[in-house]
Amino acid sequence: MSQVEWDSEDELEEKPFQLAYVRRLFRYVLPYRRTLGIVIFIVLLNMGLSLAEPLMLGYLIDDGIVKNNMELITWIGVSLLAFRFLGWLFGYIHTKLINFTGQRVLFDLRQQLFNHLQSLSFRFFDGRPAGKIMSRITNDTNAIGELVNGGLITTVMEVTHLVGIVAILFWMDWQLALLSFITMPMLYLIVSKLRPKIEGSWSKSRRTMSAINGNVNETIQGMRVVQAFSRQKANDNKFNEINTNNKSAFMRAIRMESMVWPLVELIGMIGTCIVVWFGAKRVIDGALSIGFVMAFINYLWRFWGPLSSLSKVYSQLLSAMASAERLFEILDTEPEVKNAASAKELPTIRGEVEFKNVAFQYGPDKPEVLHGINLKVKPGQRIAIVGPTGAGKSTIVNLLMRFYDATGGQVMIDGHDVKDVTLESLRSQMGIVLQDSFIFSGTIEENLLYGNEDATEEKVMEAAKSVRIDQFVSKFPDGYETQVEERGSKLSVGQRQLLAFGRVLLSDPRILILDEATSSVDTETEQHIQEALARVLEGRTAFIIAHRLSTIRDADLIVVVRDGSITEQGTHDELMKTSGLYANLVQSQLLMQQSFNDVLNEKSEQQVG
Numbered sequence: 001m002s003q004v005e006w007d008s009e010d011e012l013e014e015k016p017f018q019l020a021y022v023r024r025l026f027r028y029v030l031p032y033r034r035t036l037g038i039v040i041f042i043v044l045l046n047m048g049l050s051l052a053e054p055l056m057l058g059y060l061i062d063d064g065i066v067k068n069n070m071e072l073i074t075w076i077g078v079s080l081l082a083f084r085f086l087g088w089l090f091g092y093i094h095t096k097l098i099n100f101t102g103q104r105v106l107f108d109l110r111q112q113l114f115n116h117l118q119s120l121s122f123r124f125f126d127g128r129p130a131g132k133i134m135s136r137i138t139n140d141t142n143a144i145g146e147l148v149n150g151g152l153i154t155t156v157m158e159v160t161h162l163v164g165i166v167a168i169l170f171w172m173d174w175q176l177a178l179l180s181f182i183t184m185p186m187l188y189l190i191v192s193k194l195r196p197k198i199e200g201s202w203s204k205s206r207r208t209m210s211a212i213n214g215n216v217n218e219t220i221q222g223m224r225v226v227q228a229f230s231r232q233k234a235n236d237n238k239f240n241e242i243n244t245n246n247k248s249a250f251m252r253a254i255r256m257e258s259m260v261w262p263l264v265e266l267i268g269m270i271g272t273c274i275v276v277w278f279g280a281k282r283v284i285d286g287a288l289s290i291g292f293v294m295a296f297i298n299y300l301w302r303f304w305g306p307l308s309s310l311s312k313v314y315s316q317l318l319s320a321m322a323s324a325e326r327l328f329e330i331l332d333t334e335p336e337v338k339n340a341a342s343a344k345e346l347p348t349i350r351g352e353v354e355f356k357n358v359a360f361q362y363g364p365d366k367p368e369v370l371h372g373i374n375l376k377v378k379p380g381q382r383i384a385i386v387g388p389t390g391a392g393k394s395t396i397v398n399l400l401m402r403f404y405d406a407t408g409g410q411v412m413i414d415g416h417d418v419k420d421v422t423l424e425s426l427r428s429q430m431g432i433v434l435q436d437s438f439i440f441s442g443t444i445e446e447n448l449l450y451g452n453e454d455a456t457e458e459k460v461m462e463a464a465k466s467v468r469i470d471q472f473v474s475k476f477p478d479g480y481e482t483q484v485e486e487r488g489s490k491l492s493v494g495q496r497q498l499l500a501f502g503r504v505l506l507s508d509p510r511i512l513i514l515d516e517a518t519s520s521v522d523t524e525t526e527q528h529i530q531e532a533l534a535r536v537l538e539g540r541t542a543f544i545i546a547h548r549l550s551t552i553r554d555a556d557l558i559v560v561v562r563d564g565s566i567t568e569q570g571t572h573d574e575l576m577k578t579s580g581l582y583a584n585l586v587q588s589q590l591l592m593q594q595s596f597n598d599v600l601n602e603k604s605e606q607q608v609g
């Protein structure tokens with residue numbers, strides 16, 4: 001499936017029936033076939049009990065009431081009660097078992113999807129909205145689960161019901177049976193014409209509901225911007241429109257549905273009336289008994305329920321087809337970056353890195369964003385990567401972590417091509433700290449242990465102290481057990497950054513990649529960050545996408561990237577001697593710093609004055 005379809009608003013809610021999908025889905029049910037077998041057996045028993053009821057009522061009337069046989073009446077009455085009780089018991093057991101099976105299938109499917117998602121390469125996630133991926137894991141798996149839970153059993157139950165009823169009706173009196181089905185073609189016409197319309201309305205109602213969800217979600221996420229731009233009124237109008245769409249779609253669906261089923265029952269009633277008329281005539285003629293006709297009519301009334309249930313299962317099946325297609329698309333996507341068949345473990349590295357004529361494009365139809373990158377880094381060196389936005393700095397470090405594979409040339413670590421070693425052995429020796437330090441929900445300690453779960457308490461404390469998180473953690477009542485909430489929302493930007501340093505320090509990587517944060521924090525925190533950074537960098541090869549002049553100046557090697565190529569490299573002093581981009585950049589930063597200092601000085605003089 002192409003990316004375009006992922007991004008489009010109108011993902012199809014239903015797809016034509018596909019045997020291949022059903023077969024594949026069936027594989028998820030297969031491990032629970034024994035439970036399912038028991039469920040089907042119980043359902044069939046239950047149907048048998050239910051189908052016996054009208055016949056028993058018929059006997060009750062003909063042989064009990066008409067013949068004044070109280071003993072038989074009592075027996076049939078007690079049997080009917082017992083049947084109902086058994087029906088309740090069987091219903092309880094099969095509902096429990098089928099829900100168990102449905103939940104297991106759902107569990108397995110979700111687990112498989114989650115595991116698979118984690119193995120997929122960055123390219124898969126590029127541009128695929130997280131919300132859509134999430135809805136696949138939740139909504140689409142639910143649709144499949146519901147099909148197993150409700151659909152499968154309803155089908156077994158109602159098909160048996162229908163076949164049973166038709167067979168009994170023809171067995172009882174085939175002429176009456178034929179008469180009662182005289183209205184069937186008309187019914188078929190109406191249902192087949194109106195059903196797609198009803199389903200279309202429901203599907204529109206669901207689509208408009210997801211538009212509501214999307215809009216609310218976006219507004220909450222962007223609340224600061226909404227309020228800053230005073231967009232409330234405009235947003236209100238937009239929401240009103242979406243909300244109205246949903247209300248109208250829902251009302252249309254309800255109007256059609258509330259019209260169709262009574263119509264179906266009305267037409268069904270015509271059949272019943274015909275049977276009543278002919279049946280009554282034959283009772284008067286003495287050819288049939290009252291009990292017989294009553295039983296016959298009772299079966300007829302039971303005929304419409306299963307029909308309506310089966311038509312609902314059918315649309316459930318079609319929407320499960322669409323869900324299955326979307327889920328299988330994810331499951332069938334192979335990770336692009338994966339261990340080669342002959343991949344070896346990367347031995348403990350010293351941290352030497354070499355880019356040999358590396359080129360890269362994000363996709364076959366995308367432009368080349370890195371060309372002819374040649375770079376040699378000795379173990380323990382600190383490299384500052386600088387350059388204008390969009391130059392390719394992040395792409396270079398992405399290739400080093402092997403988030404993507406270079407499309408040309410080689411990335412070597414200690415003489416090993418990164419493509420020849422296993423991903424786990426490579427990444428376990430590297431560390432990365434991004435600008436927006438991603439902190440997971442859980443405690444501070446759990447976040448620290450993220451990259452090294454076996455670290456001792458002592459090591460954790462040591463790392464925490466090194467990066468100075470101990471200072472703010474001691475102020476929390478729960479200390480290291482403090483829950484940081486989703487994305488570390490309980491912490492400040494600077495605290496998150498320090499925690500990320502602590503996390504990477506504990507995992508003790510040989511090569512460290514750091515995207516220096518551009519967001520400003522107060523001077524004290526900034527100082528803490530710089531000190532923590534110095535500790536983290538000690539003795540490691542470090543690639544820093546640098547924004548601060550101080551970091552750049554201290555680097556052993558400065559690499560200037562422009563339009564996907566390295567245009568300059570050398571130390572600060574070497575580069576300052578040329579009149580290249582770096583020298584210009586430094587000049588302008590110095591100028592900015594100068595004017596910033598001037599303003600500060602001016603302000604403080606005013607205050608003193």
Ligand SMILES: Nc1ncnc2c1ncn2[C@@H]1O[C@H](COP(=O)(O)OP(=O)(O)OP(=O)(O)O)[C@@H](O)[C@H]1O
Nearest residue numbers: 126362366369387388389390391392393394395396
């Ligand atoms: N996932 C992606 N898919 C397609 N193109 C991408 C992707 N990520 C980056 N690019 C493109 O690759 C080029 C280099 O991007 P990169 O993120 O490496 O730049 P950068 O120098 O790190 O920029 P910045 O300083 O703004 O972070 C840009 O033209 C960008 O549009």
